Amino acid sequence: xxxxxxxxxxxxxxxxxxxxVRDLWIENGKIVAPPNDPGVRPDRTIDATGDVVMPAGxxxxxxxxGSKVNTARAMRPEEVRRGGAVNxxxxxxxxxxxxxxxxxxxxxxxxxxxxxxxxxxxxxxxxARQTHFELADTPIIDKAFLLLMGNNHYVMNCxxxxxxxxxxSYLAWVLNASKAFGIKVxxxxxxxxxxxxxxxxxxxxxxVTGFDVTPRAILTALTSAVDDLGLPHPVHIHxxxxxxxxxxxxxxxxxxxxxxxxxxxxxxxxxxxxxDLKTMxxxxxxxxDYINSHDRISVDVGQVMFGETTSMTADGAVGQFLHKxxxxxxxxxxxxxxxxxxxxxxxxxxKNLVHALQWAIGLEWFLRVDDPWKIALSTDHPNGGxxxxxxxxxxxxxxxxxxxxxxxxxxxxxRERCPLGDFSREYSLTExxxxxxxxxxxxxxxxxxxxxxxxxxxxxxxxxxxxDKARMFSLPRYLIKTGRxxxxxxxxxxxxxxxxxxxxxxRDSEHEQKIKTWFNDHSTMxxxxxxxxxxxxxxxxxxxxxxxxx
Amino acid sequence: MSGNSILPKVIDDATxxxxxxxCDDLRLTIEGERLTNVESGCAHGRAWFAKANIAPxxxxxxxxxxxxxxxxxxxxxxxLTEAHAPAIWGLAQATIETQRVAIxxxxxxxxxxxxxGQDTSSLRAFQRVGEIxxxxxxxxxxxxxxxYDAVENPHxxxxxxxxxxMPLPGRAIVWIGSEEAAREFGIExxxxxTPLIGGQTSFYQGLRAIVREAVVDLTRVSDACGVEIETLTxxxxxxxxxxxxxxxxxxxxANEVLAEAKFxxxxxxxxxxxxxxxxxxxxxxxxxxxxxxxTWQSGSAGETxxxxxxxxxxxxxxxxxxLDAGEIDALxxxxxxxxxxxxGRSIPRIVIRADIDPLPDTNAEVEIPTACPAIDEGGNMxxxxxxxxxxxxxxxxxxxxxxxxxxxxxxxxxxxTR
Numbered sequence: 001x002x003x004x005x006x007x008x009x010x011x012x013x014x015x016x017x018x019x020x021v022r023d024l025w026i027e028n029g030k031i032v033a034p035p036n037d038p039g040v041r042p043d044r045t046i047d048a049t050g051d052v053v054m055p056a057g058x059x060x061x062x063x064x065x066g067s068k069v070n071t072a073r074a075m076r077p078e079e080v081r082r083g084g085a086v087n088x089x090x091x092x093x094x095x096x097x098x099x100x101x102x103x104x105x106x107x108x109x110x111x112x113x114x115x116x117x118x119x120x121x122x123x124x125x126x127x128a129r130q131t132h133f134e135l136a137d138t139p140i141i142d143k144a145f146l147l148l149m150g151n152n153h154y155v156m157n158c159x160x161x162x163x164x165x166x167x168x169s170y171l172a173w174v175l176n177a178s179k180a181f182g183i184k185v186x187x188x189x190x191x192x193x194x195x196x197x198x199x200x201x202x203x204x205x206x207x208v209t210g211f212d213v214t215p216r217a218i219l220t221a222l223t224s225a226v227d228d229l230g231l232p233h234p235v236h237i238h239x240x241x242x243x244x245x246x247x248x249x250x251x252x253x254x255x256x257x258x259x260x261x262x263x264x265x266x267x268x269x270x271x272x273x274x275x276d277l278k279t280m281x282x283x284x285x286x287x288x289d290y291i292n293s294h295d296r297i298s299v300d301v302g303q304v305m306f307g308e309t310t311s312m313t314a315d316g317a318v319g320q321f322l323h324k325x326x327x328x329x330x331x332x333x334x335x336x337x338x339x340x341x342x343x344x345x346x347x348x349x350x351k352n353l354v355h356a357l358q359w360a361i362g363l364e365w366f367l368r369v370d371d372p373w374k375i376a377l378s379t380d381h382p383n384g385g386x387x388x389x390x391x392x393x394x395x396x397x398x399x400x401x402x403x404x405x406x407x408x409x410x411x412x413x414x415r416e417r418c419p420l421g422d423f424s425r426e427y428s429l430t431e432x433x434x435x436x437x438x439x440x441x442x443x444x445x446x447x448x449x450x451x452x453x454x455x456x457x458x459x460x461x462x463x464x465x466x467x468d469k470a471r472m473f474s475l476p477r478y479l480i481k482t483g484r485x486x487x488x489x490x491x492x493x494x495x496x497x498x499x500x501x502x503x504x505x506x507r508d509s510e511h512e513q514k515i516k517t518w519f520n521d522h523s524t525m526x527x528x529x530x531x532x533x534x535x536x537x538x539x540x541x542x543x544x545x546x547x548x549x550x
Numbered sequence: 551m552s553g554n555s556i557l558p559k560v561i562d563d564a565t566x567x568x569x570x571x572x573c574d575d576l577r578l579t580i581e582g583e584r585l586t587n588v589e590s591g592c593a594h595g596r597a598w599f600a601k602a603n604i605a606p607x608x609x610x611x612x613x614x615x616x617x618x619x620x621x622x623x624x625x626x627x628x629x630l631t632e633a634h635a636p637a638i639w640g641l642a643q644a645t646i647e648t649q650r651v652a653i654x655x656x657x658x659x660x661x662x663x664x665x666x667g668q669d670t671s672s673l674r675a676f677q678r679v680g681e682i683x684x685x686x687x688x689x690x691x692x693x694x695x696x697x698y699d700a701v702e703n704p705h706x707x708x709x710x711x712x713x714x715x716m717p718l719p720g721r722a723i724v725w726i727g728s729e730e731a732a733r734e735f736g737i738e739x740x741x742x743x744t745p746l747i748g749g750q751t752s753f754y755q756g757l758r759a760i761v762r763e764a765v766v767d768l769t770r771v772s773d774a775c776g777v778e779i780e781t782l783t784x785x786x787x788x789x790x791x792x793x794x795x796x797x798x799x800x801x802x803x804a805n806e807v808l809a810e811a812k813f814x815x816x817x818x819x820x821x822x823x824x825x826x827x828x829x830x831x832x833x834x835x836x837x838x839x840x841x842x843x844x845t846w847q848s849g850s851a852g853e854t855x856x857x858x859x860x861x862x863x864x865x866x867x868x869x870x871x872x873l874d875a876g877e878i879d880a881l882x883x884x885x886x887x888x889x890x891x892x893x894g895r896s897i898p899r900i901v902i903r904a905d906i907d908p909l910p911d912t913n914a915e916v917e918i919p920t921a922c923p924a925i926d927e928g929g930n931m932x933x934x935x936x937x938x939x940x941x942x943x944x945x946x947x948x949x950x951x952x953x954x955x956x957x958x959x960x961x962x963x964x965x966x967t968r
Contacts, residue, residue, distance in 0.1 A: 067936050070842055074851035077677055077863050085849075085860035093657050094860050096849030102861070103846045126685065129930060129938040133646060134846045196692065197793045197824040320820060329680035330817060333936065334826060336687025343680075524687040524713065526563035529574050529939050536940075 002043035003027050004483065009048030009462060013055065014430050014438045015451035024053065026458040029483035033454050046478060046485070048462050054433050055450050056116030056459035056479060057390075060440035061236070061266050061300045062381040063312055064106050065120050065134035065145070067127045067333070068341045072310050073100045075331050076345060079308060092139070092495045099309040099382035107139035108495060111486055113390060114461030114476035117441070117449055117501075120145040121184055121236060121266060121380075122314045124335045125152075126525075128178035132537050135500055140479075140486055142459075142541075144444075144501040146236050147178055148314050148339040150185030150218055151192040154518060156211040159221045168225045169511030175231075177531035179502040179540055181444075182233040183226050184266075186314040187240055188215035191340045194317040202241055203250060204257055215240065216257050223261035229505045230546030232445020234262030234296075242318050245273045248283030255290050255297060264443060267302025267380040269362040280354060281417035282361045288368035291375070298443050299369070300378040303362035303393050305385030306350045312383065316340030337522055348385070356410040358384075360418040366397055367423040372434040376443060390436070391473035397427040398469045432473075446501070446543060458483040499541040506546065558586065565941050566591055567643070567923045568598035570831030570838065570934040571707045578944060585944055592708035598906075601925065602944055606908040608919040614911065619918070619950065619958075626882070626900045626916045627962035630659045633880035633898075635857060637662040637869055640885035642834035643904065644952055645929025645941065649836070649843040651956040652884060657847075658963055660857040662878070664869035665840045666885050667832060669802045673841075673852050674865060675809035682817050684796070684826040685935045686714040692824070694720055695792035698737060699812065700727035700800040702747055706735045710830050715798070722788065727800075735800075743785055749775035750804070753782075754811035758818055760786040789815075795825040802832070831934040835923070839932035884952065886922070888912050902955050921949040929953070 004026040011022050025032045025042070063069050073080065076098065083098025086105045095105030110118055123131050123145040135143040149155050149171070158167035171183060189208035190201040198209045204216035223235045239254045241247035251271040265271070274283040291299060311322055316332055319342010323330035331343040348355040362384070369375040377394070381387040396403050400423070407414065407421055415421055427435075441450020448457045460480040466472035479487035486494055519527040558581045565574040573595060579587035585602040588595065609616040612625045630636055638661045641649050656663045689696070696715050700706065704727055717723065717738065725732040725739035732739055745753035756771030758764075760783060768779045775782075789795060797816050812827065819825035845851045848861035853868035855861070872878050873892055881892045886904040890912070898915040904927075905919030921927035924941040926948040932938045 065846075067842075070846050073849050074673075074841070074845045075677055075680060077850065077865075080849045081863065085862075087859045088657055088856075093654065093847070094856065095847070096861060098849070100849075102849040105849075126937055129940070130842065130932065130936075133650070133843075133930075133938075137650065137847060195688070195824060323680075323817075329678065330682070331676075331680045332682045332820075332826075334684035334688040334824075336685045336691065522687075522691075524685070524690065525937055525939060526574050528563040529565065533940060 003040070004480070004485070005042035005045045006048050006053060006460065006462065007045050009051050009053035011053045011452060012429050012433045013452040014434045015442070016453045018452070019430055024452060024460065026480065026483045029458055031452055031454055031456045031458050046462070050465065051477060052429065052463045052465055054461050054463070055437045055441070055452055055456070056461050056481065057114050057437045058440040058444065058446070058450050059110070059115060059118040059378065059387060060376045060444060061121045061378040062118050062387055063120055063122060063383070064118060064138065064381070065103070066123045066131045068122070068312050068314070068343060069100055070134065071331055071333070072312055072343045073102065075329065075343065076100070076310060079310070079345065089492070091492060099386050103134050103137040104139060104495070107141050107498070108492060109388060111140040111479050111481065111492070113388070113474065114463065114479055115141060116459035116479070116481050117142045117446070119181065119444065122146065122148055122186060123180065124148050124314070124338045125174050125178045126335050126338055128180060129532065132179065132500065132532060136497060136539065139495040140481055140498055142498040142501055144181035146182045146184035147174060147180045148186055149183050149222060150188040151339050153337045153522065154515070155222070156189070156192070156208060156213050156218060159213045159217050160211055164221070164225065166511055166514070167221060168228055169508040170515055171225055172229060172505040172507050173512050173515055175503050175505060176507055179500065179532050179537050181502050181543065182231055182236060183222060184236045184238070185219060185222055186238040186339065187242070187317070188218040189213065190215065190240060191314065191316055195334050195340050200317050204240070204253055219254070219258055223258050223263055227261055231503055231505065232543050232545055233443065234264050236264045236266055238266050238315065239271045242270050242313070242315055243321070245275050245277055245280035248272050248274050248287060251287055252290060255287070259294065260296070262296045265297065265299045267378065267383065268299040269302045269304065269358060269365055269384070272361055272365070280357060282357065282364055282419065284361055284364045284368055288365065292370050298374045298376070299365070300376040301362050301365050302378055302380035302384045304348050304355065304358040305379060305389040305392065306348045306355070306359065307385065308345070308347050309382045309385050310343060311346045312341070312343045314339045314341050316342045318342055319344055322346065336524060350410055353411045353413055356414045357418055360407065360410070360414050360420040363396060363403065364418055364420045364423070366427070366435070367425045372431045373439045373442065375435060376440045377435045391470040394432055394436070394473045395470035398432065400424050400426050497539050500537050500539045501541055501543050503545045504542045561942055561944065565924060565931070565939045566595040566598060567835040567931055567941065568595040569707050569833050570835055571709060571713070572835060572931055572933045572939050573709055573713065574939050580944055594708060599925070601906050601922065606905055608905050608908065610919065611914070611917040613915060622916050622918050623955070623958045623962055626959050627966065629880050629898045629900060629915060630882070630959070630963060631966055633659070635662070635872070635878055636660070636880040636882065637664060637872070637878045638882045638884070639664045639869055639891055640666045640883050641840040642666040642668070642837040643886055643923070644836060644840070644884050645923055645927065645931060646836070646839050646843060646938070647929045648884065648953040648956060649840050650847070651953055651960060653844055653847045655882070655956055655960050656856045658960060660859065661882070662853065662855045662857065662864070662869060662872065663844060664853045665837060665844070667834045667837055668841065668852065670852055670865065671804065671806045672809045674806045675813055679810055679813050679817065681813050682820060682826050683828055683935070685937055686828065688826065689796040689828060690714045692794040693796040695722045695724070695788065695795040697724045697795065697797045698726060698800055699797060700725060700731055701745060701750055702801060702804055704731050704735070704800040705832060706800045706830050711736065724785070724788070741785065741788070743777055743781060746776035751808045751811050753777060754808070754815050756782060757786050757789070758811065758815040761790055761815065762818055789819055790822045792825060793823045795819060795823065797825065797827040799827065799829045829934050836931040838934050838936070842932055902952055904952065905949070918955050920955055921951045927951040
């Protein structure tokens with residue numbers, strides 16, 4: 001492969017402590033050391049004089065594929081049409097926008113923002129096969145997905161029996177079978193209770209009907225098992241009582257319950273509320289204090305942005321709640337033995353007190369967490385808003401005046417119930433680089449992503465500095481993906497398929513026989529047809545776990 | 551798998567593409583070049599696999615004359631290149647892999663895409679109100695009430711009850727339709743409710759009103775749907791008392807308003823217990839897959855026009871109306887039946903079909919018979935409840951597959967435009 005040089009750029013690479021002008025050399029899709037021979041001439045030099053050079057963005061939590069996302073696309077033709085379309089070109093298939101862009105458009109738009117990797121955070125194992133097809137049609141970026149395990153019947157059986165080794169074997173098997181990247185827990189046990197028509201669980205010690213386990217037991221067992229397997233990314237947790245006023249108490253209880261384990265709490269904004277329906281307020285202070293004082297736990301925000309979007313979650317009860325609150329159409333689907341889901345359109349209105357509070361509470365999170373390595377930028381795409389809103393969020397974080405101006409347009413009670421206006425902190429370019437690429441890559445355990453050291457994937461974004469930070473981060477000049485210049489002075493030059501990143505923890509053939517027996521007794525599909533077959537995911541690339549990492 | 555083995559070979563857990571249920575528990579025995587036994591399949595599935603031994607090997611034809619593959623690909627590409635408004639139709643019995651390339655071809659040529667047998671009434675109703683659904687395993691394991699919706703032209707795949715809805719202690723069965731139809735499908739319901747065919751919308755809207763305790767003139771509802779008031783109220787009570795109810799649709803949606811009435815009733819029953827609506831499936835083994843692929847690639851779930859250079863959902867201006875208006879000037883068909891929406895029209899047709907049955911001359915300008923899914927073509931299909939299943943071909947590589955043909959046409963077109 002040809003030798004590429006990015007010359008004279010202002011390199012922001014927080015993982016390697018670099019914040020200065022220098023050159024980068026790229027060969028065979030990787031960052032390489034500058035050649036010792038001064039006579040070596042690169043095949044191409046990109047003059048980045050005056051430009052900012054960062055690792056490509058890494059989205060730690062989004063929903064871009066799978067049956068839930070795809071059904072949402074099908075359900076909302078009115079939004080798809082309003083969102084506009086992307087024309088077919090010589091390098092890119094046509095597609096549509098809206099809050100759930102079609103697959104080719106999703107890949108191109110992430111690339112257009114300077115992102116190189118995105119992780120879908122909620123895939124039922126039973127939907128993994130479809131997800132792989134969708135991700136194969138999502139070009140340019142590398143992709144990965146997390147498996148929903150918090151309401152899985154086999155998992156809950158293992159938890160009830162305290163069968164730790166069996167649980168580890170099951171997770172290893174299902175991750176290999178699905179070619180997935182990690183483990184996600186959505187409202188542990190709560191989805192199962194709701195599907196069984198038994199209402200909802202709201203505390204960690206409620207009993208999961210039919211399984212005689214508690215959410216606390218499920219969470220602690222899964223966090224332990226993931227630690228024991230040495231998966232690169234810790235358990236990725238969607239807590240209880242999402243979106244409900246007063247839920248901060250249960251969020252804090254959750255944090256305490258998993259103390260000592262590695263854990264990532266997703267879209268924390270939606271779990272940070274005090275008060276009740278009439279007095280809802282921010283409780284970020286107490287939760288952020290916990291994050292600031294504990295090292296093995298991280299969060300992404302799930303920032304809400306005003307406008308039209310689509311709520312989608314494996315937490316089926318949340319879908320029903322939103323349908324009742326908004327009166328809008330509702331899709332819900334129960335997935336046997338594994339999980340549920342709910343999809344409801346939602347419009348975040350800046351004159352709506354709850355929505356305005358959610359916007360403010362998200363930003364408060366960014367400003368209260370001292371160490372940016374512990375917090376990642378997300379909108380929980382598309383739940384809080386589209387990933388296409390990331391540049392606007394970056395601008396809000398870098399410009400307290402912009403925040404104040406926006407806050408002033410919101411209902412007065414927002415300022416009474418959320419102290420966002422008290423924060424003067426402004427993010428630096430380095431901090432932005434941390435929360436959008438270096439930090440997420442580190443939290444995901446993707447050692448080859450999110451930095452520009454020798455040996456890293458050559459996923460690089462070059463921005464032209466601009467006082468308008470939203471414009472700057474909306475329009476990168478270049479995206480180099482795995483060493484290829486994809487975005488070339490603003491023009492999309494190619495849209496080849498990126499990699500599918502997954503883990504392959506060591507399997508246990510003895511336990512797999514038990515899994516096979518159980519599976520064939522309980523599933524409506526046969527065990528033999530569950531796992532992805534050899535060569536079905538040609539772009540699969542393994543990220544090491546456990547002892548494989550050494 | 552070697553076709554020359556002396557000892558019989560067995561494929562366990564083979565997936566049957568005979569209908570949308572995609573039963574994946576078949577056992578196939580192969581001796582030499584012959585499939586000699588099919589276990590677990592229904593009569594329809596056994597008939598599908600029986601075709602493995604009688605593949606017709608219809609010749610490739612161009613202009614009605616036998617031709618080689620290269621000539622057929624060249625002529626197909628020429629037709630699509632010259633067309634101003636091509637269309638691609640069928641897809642519902644093709645693999646996911648074939649469907650992906652077919653939509654790519656539509657994007658490249660600016661074609662209208664139309665899925666054979668698509669229930670557009672239900673799609674539009676879904677787009678208005680949503681849908682509460684479940685995979686079949688949830689119905690099998692949880693349902694204490696199963697309601698079969700079987701008023702008009704009911705269709706219930708032979709193995710549906712055996713696999714997903716066995717009678718159980720504590721499970722009540724309600725049949726909405728005629729008693730004769732219930733007997734025909736081997737259902738022994740606890741309750742039969744028989745609304746008038748033309749009164750179904752009133753029936754479901756009335757039930758919903760009763761369930762919601764809305765003010766409603768029950769006499770008018772009863773008169774409109776032909777069901778006694780007492781039966782209506784008893785049935786509504788039974789629906790509300792279900793812990794986990796499953797409403798199983800046996801057939802296509804007759805119209806959008808009726809489909810919407812059913813979706814809304816099921817949705818609102820979730821205020822009491824859990825209630826879902828599912829579809830028992832049709833003969834189109836991968837109609838769900840076609841819709842899914844079209845949706846993820848284009849953002850549109852129904853008839854979609856790529857003519858403007860972008861995908862445009864055209865629910866009210868689809869293939870049939872454009873054919874009637876003379877606006878379609880080439881048609882690529884992907885359907886094994888050989889039936890064509892453009893039969894008898896003077897537009898060039900390209901027929902790429904799984905060569906399952908001997909067919910009379912299709913009168914297509916280009917006809918390319920191909921391998922059949924699960925017989926000599928692998929790939930994947932999407933069960934009607936959203937579970938994707940892989941196919942295990944019995945005789946892989948025996949004949950060219952549909953996806954290979956489409957890739958060749960697309961490559962030829964890309965060469966032309968390069």
